[in-house]
Amino acid sequence: MSQYDVKQVACHQCQAPIDVKVYGTIDVTDQSPEREAILSGEFFKVKCPECGYEGMADYGFLYQDLQKGLVLFYEPDPSFFEEDVQVLKDTFTPEQMAVTTIRIVHGLPNLWEKIQIHEAGLDDRIVELQKYLVFAGFHQQMPDQPIKHILYQVAKEGKAQFLLGDDRELVATVAFDQGQYDLTKASFAQELARYGGGFFINQQWAEWLMAQLEQDQD
DSSP, X not given: OOEEEEEEEEOTTTOOEEEEEEEEEEEOTTOOHHHHHHHHTGGGEEEOTTTOOEEEOOOOXXXXXXXXXXXXXXXXXXXXXXXHHHHHHHHSOHHHHHTXXXXXXXXXXXXXXXXXXXXXXXXXXXXXXXXXHHHHHHHHHOTTSOOOEEEEEEOTTSOXXXXXXXXXXXXXXXXXXXXXXXXXXXXXXXXXXXXXXXXXXXXXXXXXXXXHHHHHHO
């Protein structure tokens, strides 16, 4: 069951008080309406009743879909790294962690990505490795393009793709290849069994894993 408190924040434009629902836990196990609101971005919008100013309420919370075995700790501030890890260790038993995908996520685009990856029945570790390979191939073909980020996305028509971009704009899209995903999964099976995963599975994790494998070959 989703849990929230109502807190007051000051409008950025007129300083009038705004009542905002601040969720500690969002449980979407039973098709909660919060899921669609999160994916559309509507969940985070707030509007001042006095001047009509619209903004975003970006705060940390626990997103869980226990039926699908997914728990995401959304944290806007990466500096709370150690505190977030401890919260998860205090909240979930080793037995629960063994049967649940538990991740700490920074940034709304990464939150949306994790939800879509899991709901597509994919392993986010494999997707991150696939993104690493897509990035390497794209950089080799177009070295002058300033690609910094790659995100998995399921478009409205149900088409899965990778979005490649920098901090300002989308640079390219690459279709998600299920065959390449399956090949990546098979190719890295032993390495993933050895190095596992953890709470942080992202672009930096994929780069770290590839660096570990290069060291193992030396």
